[in-house]
Amino acid sequence: MPAIHSFFDTPSPAGLTGVKAWLLTHDHKRLGIMYLWAVLFWFTVALTVGFLLRIELMTIGKTIMSAEIYNSAFTLHGVIMIFLFVIPAIPAIFGNFFLPIQLGTNDVFFPRLNLLSWYLYMFGGLLAIISLFTAGGFPDTGWTFYVPFSVGTNNNVPLTVFAAFILGMSSMLTGLNFITTVHRMRHKAMGWMQIPLFTWSLYATAWVQLLATPVISITLLLVIFERAFNIGLFDPDKGGDPLLYQHLFWMYSHPAVYVMILPGMGVISEIIPTFSRKAIFGYKAIVISSLGIAVAGSLVWAHHMYTSGMSDTAVFVFSLLTFLVAIPTAVKVFSWVSTMYKASIEMTPPLLYALVFIYLFSVGGLTGLVLGAAGTDIHVHDTHFVVSHFHFTMFGGTGFAFFAALHFWWPKMFGIMYNFKRAYIAATLATVGFMFHYVPMFILGMQGMPRRYYDYLPQFAQGNALAAAGGLLLFVGIMLMLINLVLSFRKREISSINPWGGVTLEWTVPSPPPLHNFVAEPNVKEYPYDFSEILTAENAGKKGQVTP
Amino acid sequence: MQNDAPQHLMGYKTLAAVLAILLMLTGITVGVSYVDLGIMNVPLALGIASTKVTFVLLFFMHLKYEGKAIKVSFLCTIFFLAIMISFTFWDVAFR
Secondary structure, X not given: OOOOOXXXXXXXXXXXXXXXXXXXXXXXXXXXXXXXXXXXXXHHHHHHHHHHHHHHOOOOOOOOOOHHHHHHHHHHHHHHHHHHHHHHHHHXXXXXXXXXXXXXXXXXXXXXXXXXXXXXXXXXXXXXXXXHHOOOOOOOOOOOOOOOHHHHOOOOHHHHHHHHHHHHHHHHHHHHHHHHHHHHOOOOOOOHHHOOHHHHHHHHHHHXXXXXXXXXXXXXXXXXXXXXXXXXXXXXXXXXXXXXXXXXXXXHHHHHHHHHHHHHHHHHHHHHHHXXXXXXXXXXXXXXXXXXXXXXXXXXXXXXXXXXXXXXXXXXXXXXXXXXXXXXXXXXXXXXXXXXXXXXXXXXXXXXXXXXXXXXXXXXXXXXXXXXXXXXHHHHOOEHHHHHHHHHHHHHHHHHHHHHHHHHHHHHHHOEEOOHHHHHHHHHHHHHHHHHHHHHHHHHHHHOOEOOOOOOOHHHHHHHHHHHHHHHHHHHHHHHHHHHHHHHHHHOEEOOOOOOOOOOHHHHOOOOOXXXXXXXXXXXXXXXXXXXXHHHHHHOOOOOOOOO | OOOOOOOOOOOHHHHHHHXXXXXXXXXXXXXXXXXXXXXXXXXXXXXXXHHHHHHHHHHHXXXXXXXXXXXHHHXXXXXXXXXXXXXXXXXXXXX
């Protein structure tokens, strides 16, 4: 039998060697790795900016930056985190790498569009960098670019907004590719109810990406037109309607939070059964809830606008609808917890991150109900309560799901294992830091401290000092986690094909996978989370162990 | 499903018939624009346009011959657009 080369080691065709083998690749796995490094770069930048913001707020008055820089810094933090990290992170990295493998196929349906999508992502990021240093500097509008301020401010709104437009195109192309791949490329033996839950979640996400992103794209272009040609679209001084902007913006940006969280939920749905050695509880319910979140999440955008002057009828209707989203989300949480009930649980770093996800995301989700209810929202609207809620869902949720995915699939992507002890320490530091960082913000918000303000009253000093200390711990924890992963390249502890005892198709191929993913015809199981073979092998002492 | 099923091919006759219908409907659109139907002006123009779109989707874009999943997917996009437009009216109509 000939030796099986991984996709890293497969010789490139003539003329496509060296760096060209990466920059002109159509291989979904190489593109996933290219996204990984780009996304991690942006994540580190935005994390550092966020950390500096917290240091600034540690004491009353100026600590390390001026008010103008502070305004641009929180905008920069938001824009990078949203458009360059949270939205693309899981779909672009792990989706690209694992969706085709989980479907039993050799690539995505449009490999060239996949490459174009990566270039658009890089181009969008480059424009964001350029906008920092040109024409008035980075915007001070916040990542929402609300009019009329974004139409009037002298900072470089058009270029940043155009960067977001380009990044939106990248996101849409990825979504289009995933939908088409699921429909047209999945193994002929794989029916809809045999698709792994991570791929299901990407499928639901892709629809939201494809349908909602054009709305923000055109809206952002209209902001540029309004600034350039003085047309009265959104600015009331020119006869425009600022609420129209808010409607259009949130028509995308609220579904976008489900673009951010759904893939994370998919990751958790893979990790929990794997380390519980048990079929996932309620497979169909999770599938339906993914689609339910995609649909219901598209009905609730105006719950961001309760205090905007929108009609009371709209406030009532959107508040009512917002509560609907809680149902499919709760179905997932119940399913994960039920899967672990009476299971033979094996603790590993990915599972620890997944468990932290469930806890933090549940807090984020439940505080979302406080904001979804119109009465209570009016009290805490635009306060630190919102900041904390949002970070509990997007950082405690998607962020920790991303960390879980990194630790879960790292041995498959690179064929090497990381140090467990450092991973546990990093996870614990990050989680404790997270709690100390964001819980004080809930309290500050309830006490009335507004978000996005440079300075605050003396009664908020204690909470802000505590949040800064927690922020430091969180920052150190995440840096340790990233360093631990990078250090695995130095030690090169070789991982087996199936170090965790997973049952989806990616655990049947070599680590890292070969160029065309499968060396033999994939064996699609009747039920994707059937652990009977793994348990039999484990009982017989044949479990694929991490080999040094 | 891996796409190994043969593609559906349409005869020139069907394509020509659809083209003729589209041209005819374009003619009707132009024709009725000269007649003042009062409140029915816009609904009629939109109705004709929608009919034309339906023909293009069904025949030129092969929707008629696709599987259920593709049809449902397409209808979802229409549903989504309808939501975005109609739900904004909760605000505008009662503001």
